[in-house]
Amino acid sequence: MICRNDSGYILRPSLPEDSQNYARLFDQVDPEVARLTGSALHYDCDEAVSFFLANIDDETRRDFLLLDPTSRIIGESVINEIDSKLRSANFRIAIFDTSSLGCGIGSWAIEQTVDFAFREIGLHRLSLDVFSFNPRAIRAYEKAGFVREGALRDAVIDSATGSYGDDILMSILESEWREHR
Template sequence: MKNVNDIWEKDGYILRPAKKEDAENYYQQNYNPLDPEVARLTGCKPLFTHDEVVNFFLSCIDDEDRYDFLIISPNGSIIGESVINEIDWELRSANFRIGIFHSDICGKGIGSWATRMTCGFAFEKLHLHRLELDVFSFNPRAEKAYLKAGFKREGVLRDAVKDGDNYADDILMAILEDEWKAMQQ
């Protein structure tokens, strides 16, 4: 089912499937260098080599158990991604993650919009039953956006991550297909 042609547009922003030819721009526009605040909020390391990013990106395109969508700004730059990964087709369950790569773009509703579109794709096209994620307690803006999108808190892994010298919680959240459908009415 990997052949996806869905494209969504809002206020000049586009959400579309990632393509192999995006790999170089994906690296240059987002990881050269990675915004330190984005690295902090997502829990990833602050520096990546060109080959690490490009090779991982290309491997994602061919992976049958994930769908990677890119968020494109009105000027054509890749500014983020919205991903369904770790799909368990038997359980009809998957992980969801989203990243806006530039902290100055956050707070404009683009991530919330991309989350809604990606959830719609997960439940309506892939016919998933469950979409789950985790968010760090030091990222309350993201947790609020997930709650608004219909995700519910399912648990907390206390002091499971570090934020600098301090421990923080890893909050587990999920949305089920019936909850998604109810929100659409």
């Protein structure tokens, strides 16, 4: 899958030659991105490269990179934990460039990845979890057709406030995806 939107953003599969540029994303993670995704603020370059390369060869996942119009990596969209017997998987997305947030890029990438999951992989169910203090992501997932299933109450701590937040569970089924499209 290679998709380009009207603004020139590209969503495409991760390639081995992307490993160094990918690792640079994790040299210093923006604190707000780390807060909303549960990431650390820094990852070792060698570990990030090893992780990235191992994911490319992992049959239970599909990793896509989100590139801006200048071909700079600004995020990733991932289908992981693919269970071919159950036809189910997990989904996650992260945009590391905070200047690209709130522009609809994430919603577009979610839609493209979800379409790929059901059309190309043939999934029956795609699930995710999102922190309750990330309302922008919740709206984007709902816009794509994801439905709230429940929450792990007070399961995470919001690093900005020190207060607890919920880990909200969401999913979309193949029939819901077809109806939504």
